[in-house]
Amino acid sequence: MTTAIRPLPRRPRLASALCGLLLALAAAGAQAQRASSIVIQGKDNWLFPGWGSLTQVDTRGIDAATQLVRETRDALAARGVQLEVLVLPDKTLFYQDKLPDGTTLSADVKKRYQTIQDKLKAAGISTIDDEAVLRRLKDGGQDVFYRTDQHWTQAAADATAEALAQRIRQDVKTLAGKPGTGMALGSVVNERRYGDLAELFLTPEQRKQAGRETFTVRRQADNQSLIDDAPAPVHVTGHSMVQPYFGFPQKLSNLLDRPVSVNWKPGNVGHWIMLLEYLxxxxxxxxxxxxxxxxxFEPTYAQGPDAKGLxxxxxxxxxxAWRGRMKAAVGQ
Structure with missing residues (x-):
């Protein structure tokens, strides 16, 4: 369930990394027929996940979700735990020019991430504006998402970890533990392969046309212990974006100079159950x-714990029921 950061695999488990709901839809017999609805095939062989609305924003859902997050923040604070909410922005925000001709984001969807940010800040919930972080990175010439994959790049994960580490230092003046217990960063290597969207949801012919791309990942440092015996003062819970393969928890541990533990599962289980599993x-x-x-994740933020079919x-x-389990787990 909850682990310290382990050595990285040769490649991610693509089936685990992708939203399980989509995996079900992508059964072999239905892959070719349904690929167009699961994956948006854009210009220059760019691929986008097709499960987020490009035109509508569920404001009521955002409000309801924020209320549950606020209650969670309050319950944790009463137990001396600082909650940091990390909402990751949608890939389409940064590559609108790569969407197919005739496919555009509505004005509301373009503002959806900032709408969520505004709601969190109004509720006094600690967070970072990761859209701004990644925008600066992309404006500087670095890609923030892979072309044929739903996941972020090493550079994006690192930049987000830097912004979050700064926020944590502002909110918690002194972290428990000893200096020198953060994770050392290993060397960066390149892997040539298909992204998960191409691997799972395109026909062989489409996959060949999309082509492989280079994934940059950071290996475990020499002499780095697999599991640190020291308790981790920082824990990360989420989905496949924060799995160690993409480097986020390692970078956060390195910057904070403390152990960081992490529990994650594919996005289909949702962030609600992931938090409960840890608590x-x-x-x-x-x-x-x-x-x-x-x-x-921005596109699914508005989906509450009762989002059937999602x-x-x-x-x-x-x-x-979710509220009751959360409070019981925290000890209220």
Missing amino acids: ESPAFKQNRPQVLVWQM WDNASIMTAD
Whole structure:
């Protein structure tokens, strides 16, 4: 469930990294027929996940989600845990010029990330504006998402970790633990392969046309222990964007100079159940962190714990049921 950062695999488990809902739709017999609705095939062989609306924003859902996040923040604060909410922006925001001809983002969707940010800030919830972070990076000439994959680049993960580390230092003046216990960063290597959107959802002919691309990943440093014995004062919970393969938790640990633990699953289970799994785990009860980073995703932020057909069935529950489990796990 909850682990310290482990050595990186040769390549990510693509089936695990992609939203399980889409995996179900991408069964072999239906792949070719449904690819157009699952994956947006853009210009210059750019691929985009097709599960987020490009035209509509669920403002009521955003408000309801923010209320649950606020209650979680309050419950954790009463136990001495600082909640940091990390909402990652959608890939389409940064590559609108690569969308197919005739496909555009509505004005509301273009502002959706900032709408979420405004709601979080109005509720007094600590967060960072990752759209601004990644925008600066892209404006400087670096890609922030891979062309044929739903995930972010090493540069984007690093920049986000830097912004979040700065925020954590502002909110928590002194982290528990000893200096020198952060993760050392290993060397950067390149891997040539298909992105997950191409690998899973394109026909062989389409995949060949899209082509492989170079993934830049950071290997484990020499002599780095697999699991640090020291308790981690910072924990990250989320989906596949924060898995160690893409380097985010390692970079955060290095910058904070403290161990960082992480639990993640594919995006289909949703951020609601991921938080509960951690809060209800022995790891939380035995070593309550000073800082809990709760990673979410812009297109699915408005989906509550009761979003049937959007999360896997085992993750579905009413908002009241989720609230009750959260408070019980925290000890309220």
